[in-house]
Amino acid sequence: MIKARGYGVVSGDKTVKPMAIERSPPKPNELLIDVLYCGICHSDVHIIDDAWGFTLYPLIPGHEAVGRVLSVGSSVTSFKTGDIVGVGCMIDSCLKCPACKEGWENHCEASTGPTMTYGGYLVPDGSGFNTFGAWSDKLVVREEFVLRIPEGMDLAKAAPLMCPGVATYGPLKRFDIKKGDKIGIVGVGGPGHLAIMMAKAMGAEVTAFTTHEWKCDAALKLGAHNVVLSTDDEAMKKYNNYFHHILSTIPNAFDPMPYLALLHRRGTMTVMGLLGPYKNIINNIALAAKGLSLTGSMIGSIGDTQEVLEFCAKHEIVPIIEMIKLEQINGAIARLKKADVQFRFVIDLKA
Numbered sequence: 001m002i003k004a005r006g007y008g009v010v011s012g013d014k015t016v017k018p019m020a021i022e023r024s025p026p027k028p029n030e031l032l033i034d035v036l037y038c039g040i041c042h043s044d045v046h047i048i049d050d051a052w053g054f055t056l057y058p059l060i061p062g063h064e065a066v067g068r069v070l071s072v073g074s075s076v077t078s079f080k081t082g083d084i085v086g087v088g089c090m091i092d093s094c095l096k097c098p099a100c101k102e103g104w105e106n107h108c109e110a111s112t113g114p115t116m117t118y119g120g121y122l123v124p125d126g127s128g129f130n131t132f133g134a135w136s137d138k139l140v141v142r143e144e145f146v147l148r149i150p151e152g153m154d155l156a157k158a159a160p161l162m163c164p165g166v167a168t169y170g171p172l173k174r175f176d177i178k179k180g181d182k183i184g185i186v187g188v189g190g191p192g193h194l195a196i197m198m199a200k201a202m203g204a205e206v207t208a209f210t211t212h213e214w215k216c217d218a219a220l221k222l223g224a225h226n227v228v229l230s231t232d233d234e235a236m237k238k239y240n241n242y243f244h245h246i247l248s249t250i251p252n253a254f255d256p257m258p259y260l261a262l263l264h265r266r267g268t269m270t271v272m273g274l275l276g277p278y279k280n281i282i283n284n285i286a287l288a289a290k291g292l293s294l295t296g297s298m299i300g301s302i303g304d305t306q307e308v309l310e311f312c313a314k315h316e317i318v319p320i321i322e323m324i325k326l327e328q329i330n331g332a333i334a335r336l337k338k339a340d341v342q343f344r345f346v347i348d349l350k351a
């Protein structure tokens with residue numbers, strides 16, 4: 001076994017502390033990675049708090065990692081020692097089921113689904129579980145799940161592309177945006193700030209929605225054409241039937257009905273990152289009357305993750321981050337709960 005350091009929580013404690021852990025040495029198709037940077041995701045906070053009821057302890061979060069390859073297994077052909085790589089929400093899947101074969105590893109149909117980077121199954125047949133995430137000095141990942149960081153990209157700033165980057169890029173790509181399409185982005189946090197920049201680069205007229213007054217200016221600076229304070233009913237009404245598509249990045253229970261009113265006939269609203277019920281019961285008349293689609297989304301495929309890295313490199317889209325040291329994790333989590341970050345915390349594992 002490989003000795004490693006992790007930063008996480010044990011059952012009954014919500015304070016992140018250093019932990020000594022062991023990792024299995026890389027199999028022939030796996031890489032050992034020295035983690036340099038890792039983002040703090042809203043889902044990390046939910047899982048530390050066991051808000052979804054499926055947290056496995058001990059828990060070491062972290063699924064937005066950038067690191068350097070320390071060693072590669074004997075059958076690895078795409079990477080070599082010293083390469084700079086990224087790791088997102090998954091580190092393995094069956095790669096045999098129809099979903100995996102079509103490139104939707106995130107929808108793997110094996111009984112345990114894909115192996116999540118943390119709190120996942122160590123082997124896809126379910127005979128062992130609880131992987132440890134990337135708030136750690138070392139990570140072991142299957143070759144097919146390792147991302148290539150484009151040349152010249154700032155390594156710390158690349159980290160958020162591995163989760164909120166792909167999680168918003170995927171739905172935007174499936175909106176099939178044409179130049180001038182009117183796109184609403186709900187929430188101006190880690191995912192939302194990236195979605196604003198990416199939708200604009202795809203040619204959309206972008207309107208951002210936020211409940212925080214201080215984020216209005218920030219959204220315009222990011223390139224949004226319009227910004228709406230969603231608590232202002234009059235401001236919301238001005239956009240009735242306006243949007244071709246809306247992407248919500250709100251991770252907590254909310255009422256989608258006010259946003260459905262803003263969709264143009266046959267429009268789509270994709271709700272990314274909400275993994276529980278809506279706050280209100282949805283009245284289907286809102287969908288039926290205009291032929292709307294309400295869809296859900298979380299994480300993304302490996303193909304889309306590599307694509308978003310290249311898309312952002314090409315369009316010079318750079319995530320805005322606040323870099324922290326390991327000892328600042330607990331303070332950062334407290335601030336994230338108050339949406340007090342522009343726009344993503346990234347841990348410098350070497351600081």
Ligand SMILES: [Zn+2]
Nearest residue numbers: 041043163164
């Ligand atoms: Zn995440």
Ligand SMILES: [Zn+2]
Nearest residue numbers: 094097100108
């Ligand atoms: Zn599969």
